[in-house]
Amino acid sequence: MKTSLTFLIVAALLTPFAAKAQMPHDAIYMGKKQLCVAGMYGYSSWNQYWENSFKRENFNIGTLTTQSVMVMPAYGISKRVNVILSLPYVWTSASAGNLMGQRGVQDISAWLKVKALVVGGFSLHGIVGASIPIGSYVPDFMPMSIGMQCRTATARLLANYKHTPTGLYVTAHGSYGWRSNIKIDRDAYQADDRVYNVNQVRMPNVYDAAVRLGVLRKGWQTEVFAERSACLDGDNIRRNDMPFPTNNMQSTLVGWYGKFQPRHIGVNARVGYVVDGMNVGQSTSYTVGVLYQINFNK
Amino acid sequence: MKKYIYFLALGSILSGLATGVVSCSKLIDEPQKSAYAPTNVDEKAGNWKTYVLAAPTDIAIAEPKSISSAEYQAEVASLKQKATNLTSDQQAAVTYWGAGAAYRWNEIGRELCARYNIPPASTPDGKYPVPDATNPLADPKFPFANPPYASRALAYLSVAQYDALVSAWYYKYKYNRVAPAKTDAALKPLLPVSTLPSYPSEDAVVATASVVILKAMFPGEVPYLEAKLAEHRNSRLWAGMNVESDLAAGEALGSAVAAKVMTRARADGMSAANNQTVTAGMIQAAKDRGLAEVWVSQESPARPPMLPNYGAVQTWNFDKTTLIKLRPGPPPVLNDANYEKDMNELRQVNKSQTRDQARIANYWSDGAGSYTPPGHWHRTAANTAHDAQYSEVRMARTLALVGTATMDAAVGCWDAKYYYYYPRPQQFGMKTSVGLPNFPSYPSGHSTFSAAAATVLSAIFPDKASEFAAEASEASVSRVYGLIHYRFDSNAGLEHGNKIGAYAVERAKADGSGL
Numbered sequence: 141m142k143t144s145l146t147f148l149i150v151a152a153l154l155t156p157f158a159a160k161a162q163m164p165h166d167a168i169y170m171g172k173k174q175l176c177v178a179g180m181y182g183y184s185s186w187n188q189y190w191e192n193s194f195k196r197e198n199f200n201i202g203t204l205t206t207q208s209v210m211v212m213p214a215y216g217i218s219k220r221v222n223v224i225l226s227l228p229y230v231w232t233s234a235s236a237g238n239l240m241g242q243r244g245v246q247d248i249s250a251w252l253k254v255k256a257l258v259v260g261g262f263s264l265h266g267i268v269g270a271s272i273p274i275g276s277y278v279p280d281f282m283p284m285s286i287g288m289q290c291r292t293a294t295a296r297l298l299a300n301y302k303h304t305p306t307g308l309y310v311t312a313h314g315s316y317g318w319r320s321n322i323k324i325d326r327d328a329y330q331a332d333d334r335v336y337n338v339n340q341v342r343m344p345n346v347y348d349a350a351v352r353l354g355v356l357r358k359g360w361q362t363e364v365f366a367e368r369s370a371c372l373d374g375d376n377i378r379r380n381d382m383p384f385p386t387n388n389m390q391s392t393l394v395g396w397y398g399k400f401q402p403r404h405i406g407v408n409a410r411v412g413y414v415v416d417g418m419n420v421g422q423s424t425s426y427t428v429g430v431l432y433q434i435n436f437n438k
Numbered sequence: 439m440k441k442y443i444y445f446l447a448l449g450s451i452l453s454g455l456a457t458g459v460v461s462c463s464k465l466i467d468e469p470q471k472s473a474y475a476p477t478n479v480d481e482k483a484g485n486w487k488t489y490v491l492a493a494p495t496d497i498a499i500a501e502p503k504s505i506s507s508a509e510y511q512a513e514v515a516s517l518k519q520k521a522t523n524l525t526s527d528q529q530a531a532v533t534y535w536g537a538g539a540a541y542r543w544n545e546i547g548r549e550l551c552a553r554y555n556i557p558p559a560s561t562p563d564g565k566y567p568v569p570d571a572t573n574p575l576a577d578p579k580f581p582f583a584n585p586p587y588a589s590r591a592l593a594y595l596s597v598a599q600y601d602a603l604v605s606a607w608y609y610k611y612k613y614n615r616v617a618p619a620k621t622d623a624a625l626k627p628l629l630p631v632s633t634l635p636s637y638p639s640e641d642a643v644v645a646t647a648s649v650v651i652l653k654a655m656f657p658g659e660v661p662y663l664e665a666k667l668a669e670h671r672n673s674r675l676w677a678g679m680n681v682e683s684d685l686a687a688g689e690a691l692g693s694a695v696a697a698k699v700m701t702r703a704r705a706d707g708m709s710a711a712n713n714q715t716v717t718a719g720m721i722q723a724a725k726d727r728g729l730a731e732v733w734v735s736q737e738s739p740a741r742p743p744m745l746p747n748y749g750a751v752q753t754w755n756f757d758k759t760t761l762i763k764l765r766p767g768p769p770p771v772l773n774d775a776n777y778e779k780d781m782n783e784l785r786q787v788n789k790s791q792t793r794d795q796a797r798i799a800n801y802w803s804d805g806a807g808s809y810t811p812p813g814h815w816h817r818t819a820a821n822t823a824h825d826a827q828y829s830e831v832r833m834a835r836t837l838a839l840v841g842t843a844t845m846d847a848a849v850g851c852w853d854a855k856y857y858y859y860y861p862r863p864q865q866f867g868m869k870t871s872v873g874l875p876n877f878p879s880y881p882s883g884h885s886t887f888s889a890a891a892a893t894v895l896s897a898i899f900p901d902k903a904s905e906f907a908a909e910a911s912e913a914s915v916s917r918v919y920g921l922i923h924y925r926f927d928s929n930a931g932l933e934h935g936n937k938i939g940a941y942a943v944e945r946a947k948a949d950g951s952g953l
Contacts, residue, residue, distance in 0.1 A: 199560070199738035238736060240791070240869035240921070276793050278800060281871060321464055325800035328552075328817070330807050335549045337817070338468045379577055380559035381807050382873075 162214050164224055164251040164267055165350060167300035167311055170216030173436040178212040178408070180429035182228075186414075186421030189283075192376035193418050202236030204283050204421060208246075212429075220255040227274065230286035239284050245275035246287045261303055267296040267315075280324045280341070282383040283421065290343050290385075291320040307357040317346040322385060331386040332375045341385055344374035354397070361399040367412075368392050377419050391417035399431070406431040471821075473536030475630035476829035480951070483831040484608030487949040488601040489754070489838065490699045494608035497694040499687050502613055502637045505621045513681035514622050521625065521678035528676045529628075535673040536629045537824070539644035540599050540834040544820050546666060547595045547648070548809040550656045554583035556806055557741070557876070564739035568712065574658030581655070585804075585883055586711070586748045586848040589812035591655040593754065593845035594703050595648055596816075596837035602647040602695035603640060603831040606688065610635040618681050627678040632829075639680040640830045642688025643695075645670045650696030654703065706752040713747040717856070720746065724859035730772050732859045733878035744877045749853025754842035755941035764937050765854050766930040769880040772861070780924040781866065787921055788868050796871055799920035802884065802913040803872040811884050811913065812844040815891035818909070822899055835951060839894045843942035847890035847935050851883050854934065863921060872920035882923045882931035885914035889935025890942070897943040898953065910935070 162168035162176065170176055185205040188197050210228035217223060231243035249271040257264040271292045279289035296315035303309070320343065327339040347370060354363025374388030383389075395412035410427040414420065484494050491497075503509045524532070535542055558566050558578030569580035581587050615637040619627045634640070649667045653660055671689075674680040680688075721732050735741045753761055770776035787795060804811045819840040823833045860880035864870065875883070892910035896903035914932050917923035946953045 236738060238864045238869050238874055240788075240871045278796055278871075281800070321466065325797045326803065326808075327801070328808065328814075330552050333553070335552045335809065336466065336468060337545075338466060340466045342464050342466050378556060378807070379579075381556050 162222065162224070162253075164253060164269055164296070165298065165311075165313055166352070167255075167263055167265060167298065167302070167309070168356070169219055169222050169253070169255060170214055170433075171435075171437075172216050172218050174216045175434045175436065176214045176431060177434075178210075178214070178429045178431050180208075180210045180212060180408075180427050182206075182208040182210065182425060182427045184423045184425035186423040189421040190377075190418050191379070191381075195422070198237075200237035201234045201239065201283070204232065204234050206230060206232050206286070206423075222253045224251040224253065225249065232284050232286060234284065239281075242277060242281065242284045242286050244277045244286055246277070247271045247273045247275075247292075249292075261301050263300045263302075265298040265300065267294075267298060267313075269294040269296070278325065279322055279385055280326070280329070282385070288319070288343065288385050289322045293318045302356070307355045309352075309354055309356055309363075311352040311354075312350070314349040315347060317348070319343040319345055324385075329384070330378075331384060343385060344371035344388060346371050352397075359400065359402045361397075363397045364395070365397065366392070366394050374419075383419060387419040389417075389419045391420045395425075401431060401433075404433040404435075406433075471537035471541065471824055472533070473538075473629045474824075474827045475632045476634075476832075477827045478829060478832075479632050479634045480607070480829045480831050481611060483604055483829070483951070484611055485950050486604050486607075486831070486835065487945075488604050489597045489842070490702050491601045491605060491695060494605040496698070497605060497691055499605075499609045499638055499691055502615050502683055502687065505615060510621075510681070510683070513683060514618050514625065517618055517675060517678055517681050518622070518625050520675045521628070524676050528672075531669050531673040532628050532677040535641070535670050536677065538830065538833060539641040539670070540596075540603075540830055540837060541820050541824055542670070543599065543644055543648035543652075544592070544595065544816055544837055546663075547592050547652060547655075548588075548813040548816060550652060550659060551583040551588040551591060551813050552807060552809040554579060554581055554656060555588065555808060555810060557582060557584075560739050560741075566739075566741050571657055574656070579658060583656075583810070584744055585810040585812060585887070586745050586751075586852055588810040589841075589845040589848040589887070590703075590706075590708060590751070591651070592812055592816050593838075593841035594655070594699055595651045596834060596841035597754075598647040598651045598692075598696040598699040599644050600831070600834040600838040601699065602643045602692045603834050605695060606638050606640055606643045606691055607831050609638055609687075609691070610640075613637055615684075617679070618684075619678060625678050629677045629679055631679070634829070636680055637684045638687035638691050639674060639684040640688065641670060641674050641680065642685040643692040644830065644834070646689045646692030647696040647699075648692075650693055650700060651703075654700055702752075707747075707750050711745045711748040711751055714742050717743060717746050720856045720859055724857070727768070728771065729859065731861050731865065733861045734865065735876055736862065736864045736874055737876060741876050743856075744875070745852060746856050746877075749849055749856055751849050753846045753849050755846055755938075755945055760941075761850055761853060764850060764934065765857065766881050766934045769858060769860050769924075769926055769930070776926065777924070780926050781863070783918065783925060784863050784868050784921055787919060791871060791919065791921075795919035798912055798916045799872050802916035803920065804884070805873045805875075811887040812841075812848065812891075814913075815840055815844055815887060815895075818906075819891070819895055822895065822902065826899065832951070835946075835949070836895075836898055839898070839942050839946050840891050843890040843894045843939045844887050846941065847886045847938045848883070850934060850938050851881060851886040851931065852877075854881055854930075855879075855883070860927075863924060868921045870921045872916075872922065874922055879923060880927045880930065881934055882914060882917050882927040884917050884923075885910075885928045885931025886935040886938070888913040889932045890939035891935075893936050893939025894942045894946070897946060 187203040208228045208230040212226040214224040227248045233241040251269040294317040298313035300311045350367040352365040370390035371388045397410045399408040408429045412425045574580040617636040823836045855878045862879045888910035892906035914928040
């Protein structure tokens with residue numbers, strides 16, 4: 141298994157990928173019949189977490205590390221309508237204690253991004269996304285689980301202002317995310333201070349909001365950002381208990397993103413740090429990617 | 439104009455999505471249990487053998503007023519008034535409690551076990567504070583309802599319900615006061631009415647007996663339990679099932695029987711179960727018998743082992759001599775061929791656990807935050823007896839047999855675990871997908887609990903014997919798949935549990951119920 145993982149990472153890093161990289165949370169679009177494929181590697185870890193609102197460490201977990209490799213193609217249906225897909229493979233490990241690391245293919249996501257309105261440097265975008273689990277991973281062996289096993293649907297409104305002469309931009313977005321109920325292997329569990337005698341778990345819906353400030357020029361991009369994401373309801377981790385999918389997870393994250401793409405091949409990188417939260421780990425995360433752009437117009 | 443087309447397109451996508459989202463219900467369909475008239479009211483249950491009561495007449499219950507008396511007529515008139523114009527909450531309470539008194543209070547007992555089943559957190563100085571019964575809601579909460587604690591709480595709960603119901607049945611048929619609905623055709627009860635005499639009320643008996651036990655076992659839950667008790671009592675009035683004097687007599691009987699049961703509980707040795715001073719001698723004895731490496735806590739900081747002296751707690755269905763006689767033989771010597779064979783199985787699972795192995799391990803994990811394996815088997819017992827439409831007294835008997843057998847299994851297993859003091863696979867590099875219990879490995883507790891419960895249930899429900907045996911066997915092997923037990927731990931636990939369960943079956947055959 142180790143060998144094939146290494147292979148995947150290497151493959152992900154070496155495969156030629158796209159340049160005009162765009163995300164479901166920016167105002168960048170691929171031109172018509174342009175495909176950009178990003179291959180990304182993510183590394184995230186924490187050694188402290190919020191049990192409810194109480195910040196603590198756990199000597200029987202030590203540092204929890206989550207790594208992933210992800211393929212993320214984006215395609216321009218037109219210069220104002222783009223489709224973005226992503227599919228990650230995720231693996232986890234704990235540096236202390238004896239909890240078994242989990243690994244597997246997680247959820248496939250699809251996003252449709254529409255530039256709805258342009259007035260001068262200002263633009264308004266509507267983005268809808270959905271995801272479905274692909275792997276049969278265990279969702280409630282937290283914090284080792286690689287995902288939640290729920291189907292999601294997200295609606296996002298994004299506003300962008302770009303000062304064309306300098307490339308300076310500011311972007312803000314807000315989203316509402318619906319999450320399906322999930323099924324777990326057990327047919328009884330505790331949530332909301334009671335026992336449910338069934339294998340279905342009600343998952344709280346989520347929202348997120350972010351602001352970004354950056355510069356986008358022909359060959360490069362740099363930005364700083366702040367993101368807030370939270371459940372709309374949910375319960376809290378009980379004293380000294382493990383987390384559970386129903387938890388009201390909230391986090392505020394600050395970070396930097398940069399991209400360098402002199403030609404059709406490029407690289408990107410992202411750093412994020414959780415400054416505040418509830419029922420989540422205080423993680424520091426790094427992502428690096430290789431981008432490759434293909435023009436099907438030729 | 440063209441730009442607005444995009445705007446419109448987006449708008450319709452968003453509204454379409456919103457409609458789709460709203461129409462996706464997030465309701466959870468939990469299985470609902472409804473009321474039934476028992477297939478057999480068990481008229482002779484007043485003579486069934488009790489656990490703690492010497493005789494069903496230990497608590498005296500006065501003869502009720504006759505149904506022709508003015509007092510009774512007044513009670514029925516008042517009942518008719520209470521049982522009309524119910525709010526939807528009142529109707530919901532009638533439906534909820536109508537599923538069965540012992541059934542619901544057993545469910546409440548399991549719920550409390552789950553809510554209190556969290557190991558204390560360590561303090562900054564690396565110590566683990568011991569939960570304090572006199573300050574139950576402080577951190578750590580009292581109790582830590584681990585499997586032995588839960589097995590005992592549920593055993594006393596079921597025994598109190600059962601003994602109180604046997605006595606109630608005795609008085610019901612002694613006084614033969616029929617249900618209020620049979621005395622007044624204008625009274626329309628909301629629940630099925632059987633031929634069972636209604637004085638004293640079996641619901642009041644079960645509710646008060648249960649509350650006495652659960653308040654003692656979960657002293658931080660007094661307001662919760664009193665609210666449940668009040669709702670249960672009121673539901674009998676709202677349903678038109680019991681008059682005030684039925685309830686009052688039931689309450690007097692239930693609380694008096696439970697008080698006697700608690701007298702046994704207070705003297706059963708539980709107060710010394712967490713005596714950590716006994717471990718030094720246990721470790722030395724295991725080493726003297728040739729164990730090269732004894733169990734040590736794998737937690738950081740090292741946590742004192744769970745209830746090392748629980749093996750000295752009083753059993754229900756056999757005595758101390760039998761307990762020692764039933765103790766499983768020794769586990770393999772570390773690193774011998776038998777050990778290696780089962781260790782290799784674990785190494786394989788550790789390397790490549792299949793999804794199905796994980797599923798089985800998860801289904802039976804019953805770890806922290808759950809009602810534990812004894813709770814799992816109480817649930818199976820209660821649901822099976824409910825499906826069989828058992829009378830209250832036969833339901834309580836089923837739960838008491840399973841409850842005493844699983845507590846005996848806990849005592850027997852804990853005795854063996856600390857006798858052998860055998861190391862967990864985690865001392866030799868295995869991980870776990872279910873969480874590691876903090877006590878010695880051999881034999882497996884899950885296996886002992888499950889085999890004891892399955893043996894009892896198979897005797898009571900012979901049609902389902904193969905199902906129960908398969909479940910016990912899956913619960914047992916789940917601990918191998920979860921990597922916290924060697925297969926020889928599981929096999930020894932199954933065998934041990936079967937023997938322990940057989941003592942409860944022997945008692946069941948002789949208790950007068952006609953099993």
